[in-house]
Amino acid sequence: MSSSKTLQVNGRNYPWMKHPVVVVCVDGCEQEYINQAIQAGVAPFLKKIAAQGTTWSGDCVVPSFTNPNNLSIVTGVPPAVHGICGNYFLDREANQEVMMNDAKYLRAGTLFAAFSDAGAKVAVITAKDKLRSLLGHKMRGICFSAEKADQATMEQNGITNLLELTGMPLPSVYSAELSEFVFAAGVKLLETQRPDIMYLSTTDYIQHKYAPGTPGANAFYAMMDHYLTQLDALGAVIGLTADHGMNAKTDSAGKPNVIYLQDVLDARVGAGKTRVILPITDPYVVHHGALGSYATVYLNDGANLDSVSRQIAALQGIEVVLTRAEAAARFELPPDRIGDLVIVSERLTVIGTSTARHDLSELTLPLRSHGGISEQRVPLMFNRRIEAPPSDHRLRNFDVFYFAMQAAV
Amino acid sequence: MSSSKTLQVNGRNYPWMKHPVVVVCVDGCEQEYINQAIQAGVAPFLKKIAAQGTTWSGDCVVPSFTNPNNLSIVTGVPPAVHGICGNYFLDREANQEVMMNDAKYLRAGTLFAAFSDAGAKVAVITAKDKLRSLLGHKMRGICFSAEKADQATMEQNGITNLLELTGMPLPSVYSAELSEFVFAAGVKLLETQRPDIMYLSTTDYIQHKYAPGTPGANAFYAMMDHYLTQLDALGAVIGLTADHGMNAKTDSAGKPNVIYLQDVLDARVGAGKTRVILPITDPYVVHHGALGSYATVYLNDGANLDSVSRQIAALQGIEVVLTRAEAAARFELPPDRIGDLVIVSERLTVIGTSTARHDLSELTLPLRSHGGISEQRVPLMFNRRIEAPPSDHRLRNFDVFYFAMQAAV
Secondary structure, three states, X not given: OOOOOEEEEOOEEEEOOOOOEEEEEOOOOOHHHHHHHHHOOOOHHHXXXXXXXXXXXXXXXXXXXXXXXXXXXXXXXOHXXXXXXXXXXXXXXXXXXXXXXXXXXXXXXXXXXXXXXXXOOEXXXXXXXXXXXXXXXXXXXXXXXXOOHHHOOHHHHOOOOHHHHHOOOOOOOOOHHHHHHHHHHHHHHHHHOOOOEEEEEOOOHHHHHXXXXXXXXXXXXXXXXXXXXXXXXXXXXXXXXXXXXXEEOEOOOOOEOEEEHHHHHHHHOOOOOEEEEOOOOOOOOOOOOOOEOEEEEEEOOOOOHHHHHHHHHOOOOEEEEEEHHHHHHHHOOOHHHOOOEEEEEOOOOEEEOOHHHOOOOOOOOOOEXXXXXXXXXXXXXXXXXXXXXXXXXXXXXXXXXXXXXXXXX | OOOOOEEEEOOEEEEOOOOOEEEEEOOOOOHHHHHHHHHOOOOHHHHHHXXXXXXXXXXXXXXXXXXXXXXXXXXXXXXXHHOOOOOEEEEOOOOEEEEOOOHHHOOOOOHHHHHHHOOOOEEEEEOOHHHHHHHOOOOOOEEEEOOOHHHOOHHHHOOOOHHHHHOOOOOOOOOHHHHHHHHHHHHHHHHHOOOOEEEEEOOOHHHHHOOOOOHHHHHHHHHHHHHHHHXXXXXXXXXXXXXXXOXXXXXXXXXXXXXXXXXXXXXXXXXXXXXXXXXXXXXXXXXOOOOEOEEEEEEXXXXXXXXXXXXXXXXXXXXXXXXXXXXXXXXXXXXXXXXXXXXXXXXXXXXEOOHHHOOOOOOXXXXXXXXXXXXXEEEEEEOOOOOOXXXXXXXXXXXXXXXXXXXXX
């Protein structure tokens, strides 16, 4: 194929690559994790990238959650276009909270579908299975999760015998090994099958537990550095970003700062007048108790938008309250899948629904979480030197494939 | 003295204490330092306070710098009342940047002056000498800095032979030992002279260098925990707060995110049209290069307020641009000592003047700094159980003496 060939996906022109492109989405990778791992001397490859490659910062999508951002990264567009703006939304007609992890909710095609259609060899590896069906929608090639690596079949996943390939046992869904499996499989696939495009998406189990620079975090980044070194040695152009950052959400004694918003609204506006939805909620909540810095509120008959908005804005720890239209414009969200109000809490505060609906007993360490504007800045690192875009270009994590492919031409 | 005696200082009523009150201002103590030190198992006393005493969070004064906050803590009022809103301000008539560390700039009396006048035994120990003359203004008793401990005289400081008292050599002004000297002297003074009120104010040399939970930070908090244990054993009511928090101001490779605001304004508005003042600037800048998240801008003839304001607000990394009146109202600042505009940058960004005026060569570690709204939440911890104020009371770091004295009655 000629090096001048390009492919248009969702309105953006992507160059066709000559070298394998590997994009790594490090779940919950606040920039400070990398900085501190380099300082601690456990990440020599990332230190080398910092000196010889490219290091930028970019903005992720708000809500700074996993699914909206993974979908933005693999479509190159914001949720207003691809449609996935959380794990949950409220289906108003059914009056039911609906999970948004089915591909039927996806409104844009992925880079993987477009490139595999055009003949590229594509491999997608995720830590948790919840992302697999969305990321793999309509693509040909390899697509599997570490969580269900033992169940991968040629028919469904384009690959099988993954435990043999990696030499690793099936990891627990709550472990650092779940992410390590993603990297280990990525290195083996690059060695054996040399895909043109590979996407490795980890889980933030470690980042929810350990602060940047602490032993638990540094061990994770040392592991990652080891596999990145191998991907680099195999000739891949590597682009590294994150779906979102991560911050402590506690006081100095480690107690979480939680606004139980449904309780507050029930008391002040009246029971049944409002419905608070936390789009962070998913079947895997052990490490964050479904508490993040973003919520959306639906108003029922008899609730006044201005009044509810003002009451929420006056709560300590709230950063901003936006109407549906304001939030859709500012965060580029699909207006039909967010509530009447969108609420973002400050860096150290999370939003819950009702006290009784959050089980914090499994939180063995002080809460660290995400979802807000405070977790929007994420790393954009490449193992090649890349010319900086014009200074008025707002860098996004979902530019990562574009720039990595530019560097692979 | 009767336990019902109170003393009014700057419009607030303070109870007279029966037990010695020790207030500790831990410079740059982002709450996460304490949380992580407890997690690492190196701060058993702080862990005990968290369980058996009182742990709150409060807001410090913005600009989140050392002098404005120390003065607020010891006067119980915001800078609008006490007048100290930074280390520097621009004397417009002289057209000169003037240091604000002379007591002539102080517009309110301190708790120390009032209580020592009323017969209380007071001791004030600061790490750096820059604060000593402000904190010690018009008070009787002991007041000295660790920095100049070897020069302390009975006449000027109310005490002498400090190296003998502590058994420590004179510490370097850039060291953890400078803060340790403050604690060591505090314990010895409580043992030997049992002051009624003691104020211990440390330096943030360590917090500028090390992230929460990393070995350099944990060692500092372990040291502090050791001395706090002794102060507690000696029967003191301890109140602990911070002058400001601390955040990384870099990208994932450790490069500082700096807006050189004077350069930007010279280029866009014209040379000489504006003057950017960084009130963080002081004679001790090695550990932060005079870079913080707060600046104030004075406009000269020919510069348009609205236009300059809009241009600054549009820069990536700026959190808020306020007029003098807006800033004075929102942050409770003295309007005559701030510029025409007040600028606060986001958590990960600092503001400089001109590239040439900042020497970053001495920054051996990635920049960590403060000054912004992002460093406003600080710990408020006490070794006694204290009844929480009404939920609509906005807790401030400068409430610390009030609550500690309540607990000492």
